[in-house]
Every structure is written in structure tokens, then in C-alpha cells.
Amino acid sequence: MSDSRKMGTEHETEPSAHQPSASETRWAETVLKPALGSAPERKEQFTTLSGVPVERLYTPSDLADLEYARDLGDPGEYPFTRGIHRTMYRGRVWTMRQFSGFGSPEDTNQRLHYLLKQGQTGLSIAFDLPTLMGYDSDHALAEGEVGKCGVAVSSLADMETLLGGLPLEQVTTSMTINSPAAIIWAMYLAVAEKSGADLKKISGTTQNDILKEYIAQKEYIFPPKPSMRLVVDTIVYGAREVPRWNPISISGYHIREAGSTAVQELAFTLRDGLEYVEWVVRGGMGVDEFAPRLSFFFNAHNDLFEEVAKYRAARRIWARVMRERVGAQNPRSWLCRFHTQTAGCSLTAQQPYNNVVRTTIQALAAVLGGTQSLHTNSLDEAWALPTEEAVTIALRTQQVIAHESGITNTVDPLAGSYFVEKLTQETERACCRYFDRIDALGGMVAAIEKGFPQKEIHDAAYAYQQAVERKEAVIVGVNDFVTEEERPITILVIDENVARHQRQKLEQLRKQRDNSRVQATLEALASAATTDANLMPYILESVRAYATLGEMCDVLRRVFGTYEEPAFR
């Protein structure tokens, strides 16, 4: 293996001891050796997509130290390697949840209704960049960005339009929002309240994972510590008031998209999870009061077996960490429940129909790995947000896997594969080595402040890019099997009328609402922010008064300050 393919650190790729049996030795000498002499292999070293060495052959001796009850367990039993449910997809297939959001709340509302009509079983909302950064659609920095990468939501009025006509007690809604998650969640709760839904019954997920923002996605507003306080406030408020809500989706997806290896994705995500647990417990809530509602979100990349091993290892590690390290007693606290999205970064702008095939392989990995919900990317997403036609093919891909492939007929079908079990074990060990390094740095917040995960990911991303440029990593249609082509697909274009429409609505809102009530609630929020009170009730009051997202974030920016990443060197 050339250095460039060795994307992981030595910690990741450390080979584990393998004692060949007598029959293996005989096979290697009498069968393999002559074959290699006449027909050499395609390359000297084979690795996973993340650069982990892969052997020619895996045999029972690779699993000598694997104990079924201790390391796998039956489905629904500790350590949950085989799945968190006893019957898995025989009982119910995963939730098909296509992430969507673009343009105005009216546009996205229409798309959400369309997706439900096509048989989608959960909703997932993408917000535009101004919303993610806590700016209203009429802010100067929002220029050119309103409705482009998701839907624009600046106030409760926008949220009312966005959710119009949706049965909030029946569907579960996932919202990809982080820095201003508490505010957007409060808007959702306020709409649910007004529609008469019972907050004890509604369910859904707010991504609300600020640590991976500093690590990878970079949509942060406030510094890490006050940001963590907001996360803790939402977890605590959720546990008490909205018990079926998943207040956080601890995400490896973006870490992988930023160029990490599979092990880095897993290690940083689970360590982030542990960091949240530690902060909430320090805030005074017992782990079993909130941990059953923690959820995770992983990427599904091209290397099928590496991905399956990652999901299986994720469940085992989380169960062990929560039980042994944190001391959680409730078995539900040990469960790593996760959503999966196929890898956006694997999509190619060239020959876009090939992306349907990539997405299928990735979706298979997620299903073979036991995911609870899945988003499949659309073939046109290297260019733009998907068209309705493209998103339908993506959803149909999941339906074909669920209902035609037969994969869902048995639980954890790859268990017992010498290769998959070995890879699962190696993934767990490499992940734990990262835990040790992060613990030594003083935990995840400290590691982030020192730039540790950021640098590890950047190095892996750069090594991969070099491998691609040397054609050691092949990307079909990009660096090999290239054809001259005109782009054969139509892509979705968001026009600037969305921004104008949003600005007009905001102007009206600011005129029509009770501005003295808005002021009073914002002042109450500001003073609560300087204490250690839970901010959710204050945010809810501001939301109900139709204070805008930007106004509330401005208050918090004044109290908390803003974060700038240490300069990149």
C-alpha cells in the first residue's frame, strides 16, 4: 500500500494477530502459491475505502477470540451487535425518510405532502443557510442564499405554513437544525400546540448536534460552551415535556462528508455522544432519564462491508460504553438507534445516472447494518437539490430493497461472516483507541478546541484526494471510464422570487405582531441567558409572540458571543 492510501493513522490500521491453522498453511503453500505464480493479484495490497488493509481470505481462526454471547448477543439483547429489535425488519421495515426542503415554506410544504402520498413514512426537513446560521431571510448576509439549500424559516408564521395540513401526531418529523435548534424546535412545538396536538404524543428528531458542527459541518454560531448549554437545555426539557421527541441526532454523517475515514466517523460521533451524556449528567439529570431518547445518524459510503461493520460496531460500542463506563441501568439507554443517509460526497456530477447504482449499494449497507431509518440521495444531487422525479427514484430504491430483495426476511444476515465479524472487531478496537486519545486531550470539547478531530479529518480527506488523482482510487466516470458528455439531466433552480416573497412576509409580520410583547419576551430571554435557567420556556414565549429567529439569535449572540474557528494552517 502506498502512503497515500493509508488514510487512517497507524492507530487505525494496526494489524491484529492472526495465527494460521495447519490447513491454512497447507492451502497457502500447495494451492495459493502456484496460483499466484501464474496469475498475480491485481495489486499488492487491498484496503477498504478508508484505507484499512483487507486480507485475501478470512477463516475461522480470525474469529478465535469472538464469543457469541459476549460480543454479538441475540437481536434485541446486549450488546446489540445483531440489532436493537428482536425481529428487526420482519416486524416493520425501517422508516423511509427523505430529507427535503427548498425555497419558501409553501414550496416545501407541497413537497412534504407529495412525499407522504408516495408512501414515505417519515418527514425530514432541510433548512436554508440563513436559517441554519440564525439569520432572517431579510438579513444582509442572507442575500443570494434564501431557500437555496433548504427551506427558509424565519418565524412561527413560516413554520405554520411549512407544516400546514400535516398530521403532527401521526408523522414523525426530523429537522436538520443545529445552532438554533432550540428555537426551531420551539416553533415546531408551538405549531403542534396550536393545532391541538398533545406534546406528550408528538415525536420527531432535532439534529441539535453542535459538536459535529465544530468538527465538520461548520454551521456554528456561538462558542462551544454556551452551545453545549443550549443542547443540555433541550435534552432536559424534552425528557420532561416532550418525552417521545429525540432531542438530538448525534451525527457522523457530516464528519464522513468532510473526508473522514469510517473509523473516524464512528469514533468522533460516539465520543460526541458520550460528551453530551457527561454534560447532561453534570447538569443534574440521571442518565436513564434522557439517554433512551438519544439517537444517532451515520453515513453510508461505497465500501459495503466496511459500512456494515461500522454499524454493527456502533451498537456494540455504545452499549458497552453506556453500561460499563457511564453506568446506565435502563437497557433502552444502551441502544444505539440510528438514521442513515447515503454518501452525498460519493455522488458524481459526471454520468449522474451512475449515482442510482452507488446509492443502491450504500442503502444496502445501511439495511444490512440494521438502520432504523434511511435517506437515499437522488441522482442529481452533485448538482443541486433534487427534482421531484429524482427524489422519487431514490425513494423507490428503498422500496425495492425493502420489498423485493429478500434482505429483510432475516435478522442481521451477514453475522458469522469471517470477514464481517473480523472487520467489526477491528473497527471497535480502532474506535476505542481514538476514545483514549480524546480522553487524554480532556474530552471532546477540549479536543475540538485543540483542533484534533478537524486535523485528523483533513489529513484523511487530503490523502483520499491524492489517491484519486493518482488513480489509486477509481471513481467511475471521473478519473476512469470517462465519457465526453453534455449534462443529460435537468436540475432544480431556486429563483430569487423566493427571497423577495420571504422579505415581504417578514415586513408584514413585523408590522402586524404585538411588538411590545415581542420586546418583553426577548428581554426575558436575554436575562435568562445570563443565568443557568433552562432557556426552552423563554424561547417558547418569544416564539409564541412571533419574535423572529434572527431576533432571538441576536439576543443570544449578544450574551454568548460568536465563534470563529482557529485559523487554518
Added chain:
Amino acid sequence: MTDRRIRVLVAKPGLDGHDRGAKIVARALRDAGMEVIYTGLRQTPEMIVSAALQEDVDAIGISILSGAHRTIVPRICELLRAEGLEDILLVVGGIVPDEDIPELKKAGVAEVFQPGASTGQIVDFIQRHVR
């Protein structure tokens, strides 16, 4: 121009935080022997042009993936002209559909690198076109 290393400003305008591409290109330019100043995230066109002026750069590389290029890039071109900096080589990389390229080039962009472009192509273009 041969007695001085090429100086490049790599900039990430707009609200988007996806900096994988910008950082990889910055590192590749550095590995190719150029001096690279990376602005960090969320730079306004004004900040980018003022950094270019202060750092006396030969080229600016703009990384943009959010679809906001049609608003942001022409504004940068306008400000560069206003400062008399139109000699600076301006290249753009990211998710820019084919149909938007003529408009950007007309505004003053020398080249647009779309998804799948290699760092080798970018290095080569800058080396050949910096005056």
C-alpha cells in the same frame, strides 16, 4: 514574476461551512510551492477583496457550493475592478452548473472548476495564467 512565489488567496464566501474542498485546494497549492492565505469561513465580498489587497496576491480562488455564486461572484468582480485589482487572476471552484459559467466569465472569472476537477488542473491553471 519568476523570482517570487505565486501568492494565492483561497476564500470561502457565503454562509456555507463545507470547507473540505477549499482546504484541500489550499494544501495542494501549498504543496505545489505557492504561498496560500486561507480566509476561513463566511467572508463577505468586501472582506475578500480587502484581504486580496492587503496580502498583495496574484490569484484568488473562491470556493462556493451553496448556489449563491450568481450573487456573490459578480460582486467580488465589481469590487476588484473598483480597487483597480482586475489583474488578479480569479478562479472559482465548486458546484457551478454549466449554464452559469458564461455569466461568471463575463464578469471577470478566469476559470471555473466544477465537481470532479483535480487539484492538479487547478495548480496547473494558476501557474500558467498568473501574470
